[in-house]
Amino acid sequence: MAALSIGIAAAFPFTTATSRSRTVRVRPRILCIGWDPEGLFGPPQTGHIARLEFNKRLEKDAEAREAFERQVQEEKERRRALRESRSVPVTPAEMVEYFLDTEAQEIEFEIARMRLRLDEEFFAHLRMELGQLRFAVSKTQDMEDRLFELEALQKALLEGIEAYDKMQTELVTAKESLTKILTSKNVKSTLLEMVEKNEINRSLLALLDENIANAHIGNQKKAAEFMEKVRSAVLKYMTV
Numbered sequence: 001m002a003a004l005s006i007g008i009a010a011a012f013p014f015t016t017a018t019s020r021s022r023t024v025r026v027r028p029r030i031l032c033i034g035w036d037p038e039g040l041f042g043p044p045q046t047g048h049i050a051r052l053e054f055n056k057r058l059e060k061d062a063e064a065r066e067a068f069e070r071q072v073q074e075e076k077e078r079r080r081a082l083r084e085s086r087s088v089p090v091t092p093a094e095m096v097e098y099f100l101d102t103e104a105q106e107i108e109f110e111i112a113r114m115r116l117r118l119d120e121e122f123f124a125h126l127r128m129e130l131g132q133l134r135f136a137v138s139k140t141q142d143m144e145d146r147l148f149e150l151e152a153l154q155k156a157l158l159e160g161i162e163a164y165d166k167m168q169t170e171l172v173t174a175k176e177s178l179t180k181i182l183t184s185k186n187v188k189s190t191l192l193e194m195v196e197k198n199e200i201n202r203s204l205l206a207l208l209d210e211n212i213a214n215a216h217i218g219n220q221k222k223a224a225e226f227m228e229k230v231r232s233a234v235l236k237y238m239t240v
Contacts, residue, residue: 079106088114092125099153111160118161126154170203177204178211181230188233195237205234 083106089098095117102110111118133139133147177199184190194200208231215224 082106083109092122095122096126096129096150096153099157100149107156107160108164111157111164115161115164118157123154126150130154167203170201171207173199174201174203174207178207181234182227187230191233191237200234200238202238205231205238208234 082103086098089095095114099107099110130147130150133143133150136143139147177194180194181187181190191200208227212224212227212231215221215227
């Protein structure tokens, strides 16, 4: 509760004489305007401007977050529509043109979708065209540009395939590791054993995240809570 503060004159009323012998009575002066002995107006509110600014920032951040999420969703829809609209190539030559027309952020998806067809036959065709362009007697600017594009494509595909195959191998191992953890009677001992075998990695963590998300979607709260505890334990031992 706010206190009533008054000046010395209010505490000790007195009269003073002026040069004209006129009596001047000093009236009590209230210095605190928050006086509310009955509590009718609640506690005094401070920092009103600061709160307004905070609320404005909060609203602005919320709007920005909504706009960002909307853009992300629109981009996902755009990519989905683009993927569905593209005709899957048949021959190695068509595949080369298909990948050349693929957006950079879609290369990984297309590699995963057509991994089985990115075989020796395809790369033999790609190497043959590269050889023809490299050893051509006379080269035009279009040929130089084509050579540059194909070399970049070959490099991107080889690196992408290597990463994809490694991820698939790790994913198989991660599934086995996760099964071992979830069926273990002593999770800590199992994790220590897996650390010694270098079986704790980010693929296992990603698989756990996926299973946790699916458990929440399926309203399996106990399963989600258990796997979240396992995830925390995995993080402690993860070195890769």
